Each structure stands twice: as structure tokens, then as C-alpha cells.
Amino acid sequence: MSEIVLEEVSKHYGAVRAVDGVSLRAAAGKFLVLLGPSACGKSTVLRLIAGLEEPTQGRIFIGGHDVTRLEPDKRRVSMVFQSYALFPHLSVAENIVFGLKVRRTPRPEREERLARVATLVGLTEVLARKPAQLSGGQRQRVALARAIAAENKICLMDEPLSNLDAQLRHGMRVEIRALQQRLGMTVVYVTHDQVEAMSMADRVILMRQGRIEQEGAPEELYAQPATMFAARFIGTPAMNLVALADGPRGATIRGAPETPVLAGPGAGRVLGVRPEHVALTGEPGVPGSVASAEYHGADTILEVRVGDETLFVRAPGRRELGPGARVRLGWKPEAPHLFDAGSGVRLDLNQTLPQPA
Amino acid sequence: MKHVYGWLLLTPAAILLVGFTHYPAAATLVDSFFSTGTAIRPSRFIGFGNYALLAEDPIFWKVLGNNLWFALGTIPTSIALAILMAVWVNDRLPARALVRMAYFTPTVLPMIAVANIWLFFYTPQIGLVDQFRALFGAPSHNWLGDPGTVLACLMVMVIWKEAGFFMIFYLAALQSLPPELEEAAKIEGASRWHFFRRVMFPLLMPTTLFVLVNATINSFKLVDHLFILTKGGPDNASSLLLYYIYQVAFSFFDTAYASTLTVVLLALLAGLALVQFHLVEKRVHYR
Numbered sequence: 073m074s075e076i077v078l079e080e081v082s083k084h085y086g087a088v089r090a091v092d093g094v095s096l097r098a099a100a101g102k103f104l105v106l107l108g109p110s111a112c113g114k115s116t117v118l119r120l121i122a123g124l125e126e127p128t129q130g131r132i133f134i135g136g137h138d139v140t141r142l143e144p145d146k147r148r149v150s151m152v153f154q155s156y157a158l159f160p161h162l163s164v165a166e167n168i169v170f171g172l173k174v175r176r177t178p179r180p181e182r183e184e185r186l187a188r189v190a191t192l193v194g195l196t197e198v199l200a201r202k203p204a205q206l207s208g209g210q211r212q213r214v215a216l217a218r219a220i221a222a223e224n225k226i227c228l229m230d231e232p233l234s235n236l237d238a239q240l241r242h243g244m245r246v247e248i249r250a251l252q253q254r255l256g257m258t259v260v261y262v263t264h265d266q267v268e269a270m271s272m273a274d275r276v277i278l279m280r281q282g283r284i285e286q287e288g289a290p291e292e293l294y295a296q297p298a299t300m301f302a303a304r305f306i307g308t309p310a311m312n313l314v315a316l317a318d319g320p321r322g323a324t325i326r327g328a329p330e331t332p333v334l335a336g337p338g339a340g341r342v343l344g345v346r347p348e349h350v351a352l353t354g355e356p357g358v359p360g361s362v363a364s365a366e367y368h369g370a371d372t373i374l375e376v377r378v379g380d381e382t383l384f385v386r387a388p389g390r391r392e393l394g395p396g397a398r399v400r401l402g403w404k405p406e407a408p409h410l411f412d413a414g415s416g417v418r419l420d421l422n423q424t425l426p427q428p429a
Numbered sequence: 430m431k432h433v434y435g436w437l438l439l440t441p442a443a444i445l446l447v448g449f450t451h452y453p454a455a456a457t458l459v460d461s462f463f464s465t466g467t468a469i470r471p472s473r474f475i476g477f478g479n480y481a482l483l484a485e486d487p488i489f490w491k492v493l494g495n496n497l498w499f500a501l502g503t504i505p506t507s508i509a510l511a512i513l514m515a516v517w518v519n520d521r522l523p524a525r526a527l528v529r530m531a532y533f534t535p536t537v538l539p540m541i542a543v544a545n546i547w548l549f550f551y552t553p554q555i556g557l558v559d560q561f562r563a564l565f566g567a568p569s570h571n572w573l574g575d576p577g578t579v580l581a582c583l584m585v586m587v588i589w590k591e592a593g594f595f596m597i598f599y600l601a602a603l604q605s606l607p608p609e610l611e612e613a614a615k616i617e618g619a620s621r622w623h624f625f626r627r628v629m630f631p632l633l634m635p636t637t638l639f640v641l642v643n644a645t646i647n648s649f650k651l652v653d654h655l656f657i658l659t660k661g662g663p664d665n666a667s668s669l670l671l672y673y674i675y676q677v678a679f680s681f682f683d684t685a686y687a688s689t690l691t692v693v694l695l696a697l698l699a700g701l702a703l704v705q706f707h708l709v710e711k712r713v714h715y716r
């Protein structure tokens with residue numbers, strides 16, 4: 073009953089196409105993440121679902137009903153704003169029950185829900201305080217509590233964790249996910265942080281300039297990026313994307329003609345390989361020289377120059393490799409991805425194998 | 430050594446302040462306990478004599494009453510209007526800058542100019558008000574000459590002038606409210622009125638306090654229009670406290686009595702400001 077469907081929805085501000093023909097489906101009880109760089113239209117999609125903006129084109133359905141022109145309060149959705157949007161003159165308790173009072177929920181029920189929600193998010197101690205007297209994490213919880221208290225099946229969240237420090241962010245990530253699963257809410261969650269997307273989502277929608285770039289489960293986006301943009305956006309450090317050139321024995325990395333990395337032609341193609349899939353090997357690996365090494369604790373990120381290109385390598389443990397050290401790189405045959413250099417679209421690896429005569 | 434520099438820097442301002450503010454204030458207080466000196470009879474100490482006189486002066490009571498009615502009639506209305514206009518002008522409406530400017534214009538006009546404009550409105554027979562009434566066949570009326578209507582006429586004019594000024598403060602306050610608050614309230618199902626009453630108005634409280642204090646002071650301070658419109662008449666029906674002080678001091682040349690009136694006016698204003706701060710502060714939300 074709490075499924076959200078967008079059909080070819082567009083939102084234009086004058087010449088700006090904030091959202092451009094987006095169709096998506098957020099399944100009931102699932103956690104959908106809208107991921108993308110700044111200004112790609114994530115917030116606008118969320119505001120369209122909430123009813124704070126009216127679409128220029130397209131239709132929006134919630135629970136099977138067309139809500140395209142429905143006022144926000146009739147849509148029965150909750151929203152957690154990036155800035156929390158707490159009422160500064162009201163206490164935490166009053167903030168949480170604001171909507172219940174508006175909707176004239178009887179007092180006993182109101183109190184009961186307040187107590188329950190406050191316990192759920194761990195705010196019982198601070199109910200009498202004003203938002204200004206809370207820490208960032210506590211404010212975030214108040215916003216969350218207000219959204220939950222409404223007992224709507226749908227909750228929209230716009231970068232709710234972006235103001236928190238790394239540690240708190242991790243804690244809240246786990247809490248929000250647990251809460252969503254416990255209450256069976258449909259959550260649409262906006263973020264530009266791919267770690268958040270990967271760790272929380274049932275499904276991820278990657279957006280770019282108002283359009284959907286790729287949609288899928290987190291592991292799909294990681295394992296099968298549909299475009300170079302998706303490949304670059306997901307994973308840290310980002311996937312290595314190196315231009316290929318034609319060589320006598322197969323495609324080679326530009327500027328390193330000795331070692332073929334793939335069968336078939338290379339020009340106009342881009343090879344993608346994730347840093348964590350590159351290993352330091354011996355012969356016959358691709359030769360390169362270390363430009364820098366950054367120790368991260370569990371692993372070391374090496375920046376390696378190969379021909380005209382640079383590859384990042386995530387090597388486990390500490391590697392004492394100074395700049396200029398000669399190394400050889402290798403990866404498993406299934407590790408690389410291949411993209412068309414012009415359109416950025418993913419190519420099937422098999423296409424590059426030599427055709428049987 | 431540092432103290433010396435500090436004092437040196439403060440001296441010019443201090444001299445001006447003492448010379449033109451503190452000394453006259455103190456002198457006024459002292460003067461109120463003396464009789465007015467003339468060529469034949471020099472001024473002498475008479476204790477609370479002037480105050481006793483004041484208590485029995487029917488014009489003083491009349492003028493004080495006028496001033497209280499005037500304050501009561503102008504302050505709440507102009508504040509309410511200011512909020513209304515600010516909320517309206519803050520919305521996304523076409524030609525918003527133009528509307529804002531239109532509302533603000535009365536404020537930049539000097540009171541004397543405003544009084545002259547309104548004089549044309551209120552003039553019997555040829556004035557705008559009477560012309561308009563004539564359309565419905567109503568008889569002409571001497572608005573400013575009738576003790577029953579003169580004060581109300583002045584109030585309308587002052588509201589017209591002040592509301593735009595206060596609107597600017599409310600507008601500034603409204604624009605500092607994050608728009609997400611309204612959106613959050615909307616999603617929670619709050620109507621515009623509910624949002625105004627429960628969120629916007631409370632958050633505007635600091636502005637309201639500021640405006641309230643200013644409006645009160647203004648209602649006792651602003652008398653320029655009386656010079657143009659009524660000279661306090663007819664029969665002191667439109668005279669205000671400050672105008673009466675002016676008359677006593679510079680028309681009747683009773684400086685001692687004028688000092689006494691001034692002390693009373695200052696005490697009144699100080700008392701009002703204290704009460705306002707105390708009462709409103711309890712309900713004010715300071716971030």
C-alpha cells in the first residue's frame with residue numbers, strides 16, 4: 073500500500089531541467105537510495121514525492137493512487153529535512169507531536185506515541201529541552217522521531233546525516249536502517265555519499281543531471297556499472313579508468329605498448345578496474361612505477377604510473393614502496409570492465425575477444 | 430597608560446553626551462522643583478509645588494488621556510497591519526518588489542509632508558474623504574474640526590505611516606526564518622493559519638517586542654503632524670503630551686511647569702518600557 077511510482081516525471085525551472093523524465097518505483101517496505109553528485113536533482117525528486125513541488129510533466133502514484141496534484145498533507149508521507157527543520161521555540165516533545173496535534177490525535181494516544189517514539193530513538197532524557205540545547209545527533213533523532221510519530225508508512229529523507237561527524241554518521245546509519253526494517257517503512261533516502269548508499273539501500277538509483285543513470289541493488293552497481301560515470305561514482309578509491317590503444321598482440325594501456333591487457337582492438341575503449349582488484353604481481357604483469365604511496369592502516373593505496381595513465385592500487389597491509397619503485401600489476405580475468413570511450417557505455421568483455429576465423 | 434588612551438578616545442563623545450543629554454535631563458529634573466523665574470520674581474525652590482499644580486491641571490489629564498487613547502488606537506493596529514503586509518509581501522507574488530516599496534513609501538516621507546497630504550484628505554467638502562462620501566450623498570463633515578472625530582483621524586494617518594515602517598522589521602525577520610519550517614509544517618498537515626499561530630508568530634516575538642517598544646515611544650514622541658493639522662485643537666481634543674509640553678514651554682514660557690511635564694513623560698515611558706520587557710520577555714523566544 074506504500075509503493076511509490078514515478079512515471080516520466082520532469083521538473084523544469086525555466087531552462088534548468090532539475091528532473092528530466094524520471095521513472096522509478098520504490099517498492100513497499102524497501103529502502104531506496106537516490107544517489108548522485110550535487111545538483112543532479114535528488115532533492116527535487118524527493119520534494120516532488122512529498123508534494124512540495126508540482127511536476128512540470130509526468131505522474132506520481134503513492135499506494136496506487138495518483139497523487140500528482142495532491143497537497144502534501146494529504147499524501148501521508150513523513151519527511152526528514154537535511155537541516156532537520158525543527159521548530160526552535162518548541163520543546164523536543166512538542167516538536168515530535170506537532171503533527172499529531174495538527175491532526176487532532178486524542179491526548180492519551182499522543183502521549184503514548186510520544187513515549188514510544190522517544191524510547192525508540194533514545195530521546196526520553198531530553199524531551200523538555202529546546203532544539204538549540206541538543207547536539208547535532210540528537211537533533212537528527214528529533215527529526216526522525218517526528219517523522220516516525222506520524223506513523224506514515226512512507227518516510228522521505230534528504231541527506232539527514234550530512235551534518236554529522238563520521239562516527240555519529242555510522243551509528244545513525246545503522247539505527248535508521250534497523251528502524252526502517254523494524255517498522256516496515258518505505259524509505260526514499262537521498263545522499264551523495266556512496267558509502268551510505270551501499271550500506272543502507274535495498275535498491276540504489278544513481279542520478280546524473282536530472283536523469284537516472286543506473287538503477288539496481290548496491291552489489292549490481294558495484295559489480296556491473298552501466299557507464300563510466302557509475303563506475304567512477306561507486307567505490308573508494310574510484311575505479312581506475314584507463315584509455316586503451318591498439319597493440320600488435322591485443323589492446324594495451326596507452327603509452328605502455330609492451331604488455332597487452334586485453335585481446336582485441338584497444339582504440340576508442342576504456343578499461344576499468346577497481347583498485348581493490350589490482351594486485352602487485354611478478355612477470356608477466358603490466359610494468360609501472362610508483363608515484364606515491366598512502367598508508368591507510370588496513371591497506372596502502374599506491375599510485376602507479378603505467379605508460380601515460382595512472383592506476384590506483386589497494387594493496388593490503390603496509391607497503392614500503394617509495395616513489396620511483398618499479399612494480400608489476402595484475403588482475404583476475406573477470407575483474408576488468410570495458411567502456412566505450414565516446415559514449416561511456418559499458419561494453420561486453422566478450423566482444424573484445426578475437427573472433428574465430 | 431591604557432586607561433588614559435581609552436578615556437582620551439571617549440572624551441569627545443562623552444562631552445557631547447553630557448552636554449546635550451545628561452546635563453539637560455538632570456537640569457530638567459532640578460527645574461521641576463523650582464518656580465518659573467521672571468524679571469521681578471526670581472526662581473525659587475517650591476518642592477513638589479509644580480507636581481501639585483499638575484495634578485489639578487485639567488488640560489494635563491485631558492492630554493494624557495488623549496495620548497493613551499492614541500497609543501492604544503495606533504499601536505496594536507499598526508503592528509497587526511505590519512505583520513499582515515509582511516507575510517503577504519514575503520510570499521512569491523508578482524511585482525513583489527514594487528508592492529514592498531509601495532508599502533514602505535509612507536515611512537520615508539517626513540511627518541510634515543504626510544500631514545500635508547492627509548490635510549487634503551480631511552478638508553471639508555473638497556477633501557478626498559468628503560468627495561468620496563458625496564458619491565453616496567452623505568453630508569460634508571469637518572473631520573479635523575470635530576472633537577469627536579479629530580483624534581481618530583490622526584490615528585488613521587499615523588497607522589498609515591507607521592505600519593510600513595514596522596513591516597520592514599517583520600519582513601527581515603520573516604526572511605531569516607528557514608523555508609523548511611513551513612514545508613515541514615505543511616507535510617505534518619498544518620494549515621497556513623495554524624503555522625502562523627503556532628510557529629511564525631512565536632518566532633516573530635523578538636521583533637514584536639522591539640516594534641512594540643518603538644511604537645510606544647513613537648506614540649509619545651511623534652507630534653509633528655499636530656503643527657500642520659490641528660495645533661492640538663479643537664479644545665485640546667487632539668493635543669498630545671509632548672505637544673502640550675511644547676506649548677507650555679514655548680508659547681506660555683512656563684519652563685518650570687514644562688520641566689515637570691517632561692519628567693512625568695519620561696517616567697511614564699520608562700515605566701511602560703519596563704513593563705513591556707518584563708511581560709513580553711516571558712513569551713519571547715530568543716534563539
Ligand SMILES: Nc1ncnc2c1ncn2[C@@H]1O[C@H](COP(=O)(O)OP(=O)(O)OP(=O)(O)O)[C@@H](O)[C@H]1O
Nearest residue numbers: 085088089090109110111112113114115116117264
Ligand atoms: N527553486 C529552484 N529554482 C531554480 N532552480 C532550482 C530550484 N531548485 C533546484 N533548482 C536547480 O535544480 C537542480 C537540481 O537541484 P536539487 O536541489 O534537486 O539538487 P540535489 O541533487 O539535491 O543537489 P545537492 O546534493 O547539492 O543537494 C540544480 O541545478 C538546482 O540549481
Ligand SMILES: [Mg+2]
Nearest residue numbers: 114115116230
Ligand atoms: Mg539536495
